[in-house]
Amino acid sequence: MTVMEQRGAYRPTPPPAWQPRTDPAPLLPDAEPYRVLGTEAAAGADPELLRRLHAELVKGRRYNAQATALTKQGRLAVYPSSTGQEACEVAAALVLEQQDWLFPSYRDTLAVVARGVDPVEALTLLRGDWHTGYDPHEHRVAPLSTPLATQLPHAVGLAHAARLKGDDVVALAMVGDGGTSEGDFHEALNFAAVWQAPVVFLVQNNGFAISVPLAKQTAAPSLAHKAVGYGMPGRLVDGNDAVAVHEVLADAVRHARAGGGPTLVEAITYRVEAHTNADDATRYRGDSEVETWKRHDPIALLERELTGRGLLDDDAVETARRDAEAMAADLRARMNQDPALDPMELFAHVYAEPTPQLLEQREQLRAELAAGDEPEGAQR
Amino acid sequence: MTTVAVKPATMAQALTRAMRDAMAADPSVHVMGEDVGTLGGVFRITDGLAKEFGEDRCTDTPLAEAGILGTAVGMAMYGMRPVVEMQFDAFAYPAFEQLLSHVAKTRNRTRGKMPLPLTIRVPYGGGIGGVEHHSDSSEAYYMATPGLHVVTPATVADAYGLLRASIASDDPVVFLEPKRLYWSKDSWNPDDPTSVEPIGRAVVRRSGRSATLITYGPSVPVCMEAAEAARAEGWDLEVVDLRSLVPFDDETVCASVRRTGRAVVVHESGGFGGPGGEIAARVTERCFHHLEAPVLRVAGFDLPYPPPMLERHHLPGVDRILDAVGRLQWEAES
Numbered sequence: 001m002t003v004m005e006q007r008g009a010y011r012p013t014p015p016p017a018w019q020p021r022t023d024p025a026p027l028l029p030d031a032e033p034y035r036v037l038g039t040e041a042a043a044g045a046d047p048e049l050l051r052r053l054h055a056e057l058v059k060g061r062r063y064n065a066q067a068t069a070l071t072k073q074g075r076l077a078v079y080p081s082s083t084g085q086e087a088c089e090v091a092a093a094l095v096l097e098q099q100d101w102l103f104p105s106y107r108d109t110l111a112v113v114a115r116g117v118d119p120v121e122a123l124t125l126l127r128g129d130w131h132t133g134y135d136p137h138e139h140r141v142a143p144l145s146t147p148l149a150t151q152l153p154h155a156v157g158l159a160h161a162a163r164l165k166g167d168d169v170v171a172l173a174m175v176g177d178g179g180t181s182e183g184d185f186h187e188a189l190n191f192a193a194v195w196q197a198p199v200v201f202l203v204q205n206n207g208f209a210i211s212v213p214l215a216k217q218t219a220a221p222s223l224a225h226k227a228v229g230y231g232m233p234g235r236l237v238d239g240n241d242a243v244a245v246h247e248v249l250a251d252a253v254r255h256a257r258a259g260g261g262p263t264l265v266e267a268i269t270y271r272v273e274a275h276t277n278a279d280d281a282t283r284y285r286g287d288s289e290v291e292t293w294k295r296h297d298p299i300a301l302l303e304r305e306l307t308g309r310g311l312l313d314d315d316a317v318e319t320a321r322r323d324a325e326a327m328a329a330d331l332r333a334r335m336n337q338d339p340a341l342d343p344m345e346l347f348a349h350v351y352a353e354p355t356p357q358l359l360e361q362r363e364q365l366r367a368e369l370a371a372g373d374e375p376e377g378a379q380r
Numbered sequence: 381m382t383t384v385a386v387k388p389a390t391m392a393q394a395l396t397r398a399m400r401d402a403m404a405a406d407p408s409v410h411v412m413g414e415d416v417g418t419l420g421g422v423f424r425i426t427d428g429l430a431k432e433f434g435e436d437r438c439t440d441t442p443l444a445e446a447g448i449l450g451t452a453v454g455m456a457m458y459g460m461r462p463v464v465e466m467q468f469d470a471f472a473y474p475a476f477e478q479l480l481s482h483v484a485k486t487r488n489r490t491r492g493k494m495p496l497p498l499t500i501r502v503p504y505g506g507g508i509g510g511v512e513h514h515s516d517s518s519e520a521y522y523m524a525t526p527g528l529h530v531v532t533p534a535t536v537a538d539a540y541g542l543l544r545a546s547i548a549s550d551d552p553v554v555f556l557e558p559k560r561l562y563w564s565k566d567s568w569n570p571d572d573p574t575s576v577e578p579i580g581r582a583v584v585r586r587s588g589r590s591a592t593l594i595t596y597g598p599s600v601p602v603c604m605e606a607a608e609a610a611r612a613e614g615w616d617l618e619v620v621d622l623r624s625l626v627p628f629d630d631e632t633v634c635a636s637v638r639r640t641g642r643a644v645v646v647h648e649s650g651g652f653g654g655p656g657g658e659i660a661a662r663v664t665e666r667c668f669h670h671l672e673a674p675v676l677r678v679a680g681f682d683l684p685y686p687p688p689m690l691e692r693h694h695l696p697g698v699d700r701i702l703d704a705v706g707r708l709q710w711e712a713e714s
Contacts, residue, residue, distance in 0.1 A: 131491040142457065143490050147481045153447050154482070157454020157462075164410075164436055165458075184477070187447030194442055349492040350527055352550045355580070355627035 022231045029224035029236040033268050036243040037301045045243050047311050053090060053242045054306055055320045057299045060086035060110050062324035063119065064273075066331050067109070067126075071277040075335045077128035080107040084272030087242035087298035088204045090114050092172055095249040103142040103155040103173040107204075111174060112141050119327070120334045129339055130346060149179040152188030152201065159197040159256075170256045172200045172249070178209025180223050189264065193230040198256035200249060201264045204239060206271035211284040227264035239267030240298040243305075270296075343369065386567040391539045395425050395501075395557065397570050398543035399463060403433050409547060410455060411438040413448060413465030413501075422467055423503060423562055449475040449500065453482050456496040463547055469504040470513035476521070483552045484527030499546045499553045504532075505598040505648050506680075507560035507695055509688040516685055517649035519597075522554045523625050523658070530625040531579055532556040534600035536566035538623060541577040549579060558598035582629035584636060588618035591642035591708055594633055594659055596622040599646045599696060606701040615705055625655060633659070634666045641672040642708040646696050651679030673709035 036042050064083040070076040082089050085107075093114035096102060104112050112122040117134045124133025125144055132143035142158075145151035155173035162169035179185055180203055192199045203223050207214060220226055227234030233255075237248040245267055252263035270293035274281035281290075306312035347354050347362040354362065389397075403409045411429055413421070417440035420427030429438040441448050445466060452462035466472035479500070487495045506515035522530045529551055533539040539557070546553035585600060586607050593603040600621045607617040620636050622629065637643045643663055645656035656677035663675050678696045686694045 125489075130489075132489050135493045136457070136490060137493065143486065143494065145482075147477060150450065150477060150482060153450025153478070154454035154457060157451030157456075158458045159454070160451065161455040161458035161460050171454075183474070184446055184450060187442075187444040187450065190442055190444065191447045191451050345491075349488045349490075351487070351529070352495065356630060357628060 024228050027228045027231070027233045029222060029227070029234040029266070033236045033238040034244050034248055035238045035241050036247060037241045037305045042243065042305050043309075045305075047309070049246065050243065050302065050306055050309075050311060051316065052094070053087075053246065054299070054302050054312065054316075055323065056090040056094070056114055057086045057242060057302060058320040059324040059327055060090055060114065061299060062328045063110055063113060063331070066328040067123065068273065068277060070123075070332070070335050073336075076123060076126050076277075078126055078276050078278060079123075080126075080276045081271075081273035082107055082110045084293065084297065085204055085206055085239065085269045086110065087245050087302075088202065088239045088267045088269055091242055091245040091249055092174060092202055095246060095253050096170065096172055097168075099140065099167070099169050100253070101140045101142060101155065101158055101169060101171045103151045103158075103171060104144055105148070105151060105174050105176060105179065106144050106146045107176065108174045109144065112144070115139050115141050117141055119331050123335070124339075127335070127339065129341065131349075149175050149182035149184040149188070151175075152179075152184055153191060155199050155201075156188050156192040156195070156197050156262075159192075159199045160195050163198060168257065170198045170200065170253050172202060172253065174202050174204065176209065177203060177205040177207070177214050177217060177223060178212065179203075180226065181209075181217055189227070189230045189232065189262070192262040193232045196259070196261035198259070199262040200252040200256055201262065202249065203264065203266045204269055205266055206239075206269050208271055208275070208285070210275040210279060211281075213284075222266055224264060224266035230264075232262045232264060235263060235265045237265060237267050239269030240296050240301060242298055242302050269298075386569040388565045389536055389568045389570070390563050390565050391533070391536050391557075392423065392425055392562040394536045394540040394568060394570070395543055395562075396427055396429070398540045398547070399426065399429060400432065401570075402461075402463070402544060402547040403429065403437060406461065406547075408459060409437075409461045409463060411463045411465070412441050412452060414441060414443050414467050416440060416465050421465060423559065425501070425557070425562075426465065445472060445475040446478050449478040449483065452498050453478060453486070453496060456498045457486075457494060461497050461499075461547060463499045463501065466500060466502045468510075468514050469502055469516040469518045472500075472502050472518065475500075479522075479528070479554075480525055484525045487551065488527060495550045496552050497550045499543070499549075499555050501543075501555045501557060503559040503562075504556045505558050505560060506685055506691050507598060507648075509691070511688065512685070515691065517647065517654075517680060519556055519625055519647075520649055520654050522556075523655055527552070528626060529553040529579055530556065531623065532558065532597035532625065533623065534558065534561065534585075534597055534621050536564065536568045538577065538621075540568070540570060542579065542623060544576045545579050553579070556597060560598055561601070564601070577623070580624045580627040580629060582620050582622045582624070582632040584618060584632070585621045586617070586619040588616040589640060590615040590617055591644065591705055592618045592620055592633075592636045592640045593644050593646055593701065593705075594620050594622065594636075594663070595646040596625065596655075598648060602696060602698065603646050603701065606698045606705075609698050610702060610705060613702065613706075617705065628659075628662070630662060630666060633663060637663050637667045637675075638670040641670055642705075643667075643671075643675045644678055644701065644704045644708070645675065646678045646701055648680045648695055650682040651677050652682045654679050673707075676704045676707060678704045
């Protein structure tokens, strides 16, 4: 008898047979992004929903164009455009009920506006003002989050708190492909799954984190596959197919509302513009790639379907265009007015009550302002 | 002195009682962290809370500090008052982005519309023979972050009162618990309503005329001991316990230094870039003409926290404090 065989004779009782804690098969995303437009499923789509999505997408595209123009006129400090991603932005807002909460990233002001927030308020921060503009409680939209993926655990905590209170609230949290590499993405998904919190995570995979393509961001089969590791379903959807995005998100919201826990949705889309107006996309990608994606434009895809089914006549197109122009004209007019900025207010909301130290510093600034001093070399 | 029956209690018991009373008084108070539920925390500070209030109100979270604090932010956004336990000082660092970018700024960046009433309890400091990453004095990081209150008790009564005040605060509070004082005992009556102190007020722990020792948290008992020992040298030292590093009580500190004319700041945190530099500067700016000597600092060395077998050389002790007091230019008086 060998030594190993002798050892085998003394092997202790083995632990209970291992089993997976969750069957991973139902959690796996489909092999292909889910599509409705251009498929047989499109025939079943609700005409009202199609018309509504179309009008919102047209308005959204105009909003993006207007905001970008405002950066060139010095009326916005910076604008991260969601041109080409309007289907995701609009659907994210439309699938939520009034009592639900939206957690946007900095690229998601269009979703914020689609949820009902005044565009001027939605753009406050990007204008160069010191606060996030809108009252988060009014439309149940969390303040725009600039540090990547940090808003995701907030969504989980809020949804968890609402459930503990017995309230019917779902939180939908938005993040980009780059954000999925952040630790907060991982921790948020893990907490959400452990707590079975009513949260939907929408990843807009627009191909780039500023300049870095997805291939350098992850080796996962897809971003939706990451869901399986947390024990939640992952769904893959064509992010430029507004009907498909709406359907997948609505399903996930319904699932969360029914107590089924979180879902991770990866929407495949494309950032048609540069990262922001301050970025130069020609340094890291070619025109042909952009042109390819422009042929898969969310508005064009939807219009093809609507026209094919006779749901979109010239009047409807003209009405959508006119509404979008009116929104842009109003935004332009109001953004061209200087905001009322009171430097003294910088001290007002750091704490519920300013500390004695802040009161001293506030008096210092007040005295400087009273003396008419402008900081030397300061930007106006 | 009152005649109410007071029993000796530990700081740990006072902290537990503070959370228990806060949870009983306000259903929006939720305790969350690693091992805080069934185990009652590695220091047993949350002992019994899960049993009394249920696991929905005293929750064992996954082991992820950014996730703990990030979800607590979301809960606070929905009107709850989370009390987060970070297991050790150095294990709180993964939560810094949430702390600096959201906890500290959300009230401000929403123009007051979204206050975050949450308390972050952090056991901190050395002196318990902890291995690496278990003994950091991290207060300077928090102090340097506008939007946070930074509070640290040194007595059993303050542990209760300041934690109650922190949980009741509508602002985020980093509540630093001097872990080597967890088992310190004192006569303490938890039913005394005056035991809830407002945040932001320092207290004179010992009156004296020769010089002021300005200190907080784990260094308060050391300074009290030093003040007793100083009597043999003919020095009558005053000891000011800051209790709150942010907001800072310039008034109490400067009133003391103006009386004594000399000051030493004592803390475990490293001296370079530590709280003592800020405090010495504030005192000098405000009390210059009352000072008989430069404000001195007795701090930990500027080292990664030393191992248990050597930490006694690092921590400010009575002798080092008395040496500093001896350097306060007394010769000018003789």
